[in-house]
Amino acid sequence: MIKKLRWRFIGTAMLAFFLVxxxxxxxxxxxxxxxxxxxxxxxxxxxxxxxxxxxxxxGPGPAGRGGNMPPMEPFKGLPNEEANYMTRxxxxxxxxxxxxxxxxxxxxxxxxxxxxxxxxxxALNSSKEKGYIKGYRYNKIESDDAxxxxxxxxxxxxxxxxxxxxxxxxISALALVLVFILVLLLSGKAIQPIARNIxxxxxxxxxxxxxxxxxxxxxxxxxxxxxxxxxEDEWTGNIRQQVSRMTGLVSELVALSKLDExxxxxEKEPFDLSSAAWETLEVHLPQAKARGMEIKTDIHDNxxxxxxxxxxxxxxxxxxxxxxxxxxxxxxxxxxxxxQHGKAHIEVFNTCNYEKAPDVNRLFDxxxxxxxxRNTGTGGNGIGLAIAKAVAEAHGGKxxxxxxxxxTMTITIDI
Numbered sequence: 001m002i003k004k005l006r007w008r009f010i011g012t013a014m015l016a017f018f019l020v021x022x023x024x025x026x027x028x029x030x031x032x033x034x035x036x037x038x039x040x041x042x043x044x045x046x047x048x049x050x051x052x053x054x055x056x057x058x059g060p061g062p063a064g065r066g067g068n069m070p071p072m073e074p075f076k077g078l079p080n081e082e083a084n085y086m087t088r089x090x091x092x093x094x095x096x097x098x099x100x101x102x103x104x105x106x107x108x109x110x111x112x113x114x115x116x117x118x119x120x121x122x123a124l125n126s127s128k129e130k131g132y133i134k135g136y137r138y139n140k141i142e143s144d145d146a147x148x149x150x151x152x153x154x155x156x157x158x159x160x161x162x163x164x165x166x167x168x169x170x171i172s173a174l175a176l177v178l179v180f181i182l183v184l185l186l187s188g189k190a191i192q193p194i195a196r197n198i199x200x201x202x203x204x205x206x207x208x209x210x211x212x213x214x215x216x217x218x219x220x221x222x223x224x225x226x227x228x229x230x231x232e233d234e235w236t237g238n239i240r241q242q243v244s245r246m247t248g249l250v251s252e253l254v255a256l257s258k259l260d261e262x263x264x265x266x267e268k269e270p271f272d273l274s275s276a277a278w279e280t281l282e283v284h285l286p287q288a289k290a291r292g293m294e295i296k297t298d299i300h301d302n303x304x305x306x307x308x309x310x311x312x313x314x315x316x317x318x319x320x321x322x323x324x325x326x327x328x329x330x331x332x333x334x335x336x337x338x339x340q341h342g343k344a345h346i347e348v349f350n351t352c353n354y355e356k357a358p359d360v361n362r363l364f365d366x367x368x369x370x371x372x373x374r375n376t377g378t379g380g381n382g383i384g385l386a387i388a389k390a391v392a393e394a395h396g397g398k399x400x401x402x403x404x405x406x407x408t409m410t411i412t413i414d415i
Contacts, residue, residue: 005194006187013183014176021175025168032164040137040154041130043078047089047150048141050077072106088153092120093146101146108153116151123149132158212250219243253383267308268395273344274303277337280316288324288333295320298336305344305415307395312415315391316346318384319411323350326409343397346413354406363401364389388413 052073078084090111091104103116111119123131123138124147130139135155141148220243223236277299288295305312323333331351338345362368366386388411392399397415 006191009191010180010183010187013187014180017179018176021172025172028168029161029165033161036154036157036161037137040152040157041139043087044089044137044139044150044152046077047075047087047152048139050075052076072104075107090116090151091148092116092151093143093148094120094124095146098124098147108151110153119151120149123151212246216243216247216250220247249383268306269309270304270306271309271312272302273305273312274299274301274337276309276313277316277335280313281320281335283317284320284324287321291324291327292330293324293327293333295323295333295335298334298338300338303337303339303344305395307415311391311394315388315413318388319346319348319413322384322411323348323409326350326352328353340414343414346415347410349408349410352403352407352409354403357403357406360401360403363403364399385411 074084075087075089076084078087088108088110090106090108093101093103095101098121100117100120103113105111105113105116108116119133119136119138122133123140130137132138133151135153135158136151137154138149138151141150219239223239223243227236281295281297281299285295320333320335323335327333327350332349333351334347334349336345336347359368364385366383389399392413392415395415397413399411399413402410402412
């Protein structure tokens with residue numbers, strides 16, 4: 001339990017840190033991308049509104065269809081003088097049928113006219129007025145009977161965006177590794193008070209159980225003597241019943257305390273689960289018969305597993321006993337063991353009659369009893385299914401329950 005608690009603490013701490021660092025890294029990159037895009041759009045807007053170029057964006061250029069624009073004046077639209085000479089862009093205008101009217105390649109050297117047309121077609125096929133195509137930011141402008149597309153080279157800016165993205169991912173990954181190491185080293189100290197309390201609790205249960213066994217044995221012996229002397233009556237019968245119930249509770253507490261140890265299953269070895277199930281079932285058949293019930297079985301032959309046979313039989317005993325105790329009178333009980341996907345599949349079904357469907361997520365919690373009134377009559381302590389869960393998990397298995405309408409209960413174990 002301590003080991004599981006420690007890893008749960010580590011997992012929770014790492015998840016919280018991961019969410020925080022992922023949020024910070026995402027915000028940094030989103031803000032950087034948005035800011036870079038805003039600056040690129042501002043540059044395009046400066047190009048569009050530059051006085052010397054304005055006439056080019058108000059209609060088809062002076063060149064004929066498919067021609068080049070006359071040489072454009074050097075761009076000086078940006079407030080930063082040096083940035084004007086570093087701004088690289090090209091312009092392509094098309095008609096309603098996407099035929100090129102004119103283009104300007106005066107301020108770009110990295111692509112030719114054919115590539116510029118291909119970029120333009122990609123931009124026109126996009127439903128967005130603005131966007132990125134490879135290393136270029138484009139903006140489509142409707143002007144009279146032409147569509148003008150301006151492409152701004154922003155490869156350096158995008159490289160900076162990608163560099164920051166890679167850097168934040170690398171730093172985040174490194175931070176996660178470092179935090180994991182720190183949490184792993186410090187987790188033992190963090191859960192030490194809890195571990196100490198659990199250890200004290202386990203010691204108390206063990207000591208109290210041993211202390212209770214002596215007076216319970218004495219009471220049981222005294223009842224035997226009284227019955228030999230004065231005969232059996234309802235009072236001695238009630239005492240014997242309560243002693244038996246108390247003895248069972250003490251045994252269950254001791255078993256549960258042992259299952260909480262770091263290594264609850266000490267000796268695992270291969271054994272025949274099918275035979276073990278029949279042995280366990282035979283013990284409970286008289287109990288079922290006394291209540292007018294028949295247990296239908298589907299136990300496949302030669303279903304084997306590796307584990308501690310005694311613990312597995314204790315788990316099966318708990319499940320069968322639980323089904324008999326909480327089944328309706330003359331109800332149906334089914335017990336099956338099969339092999340599925342290389343694992344033993346155990347299923348116990350019984351009819352029941354809960355007024356309200358129990359919370360199956362809490363069904364395996366210690367001392368949880370879905371129906372207090374019925375458990376008083378059956379003598380249940382709310383520990384049996386907790387023991388079944390502990391045994392299943394100690395063998396690397398999973399246990400689950402289903403009671404959708406409060407009328408049938410199915411407990412399943414894959415182990």
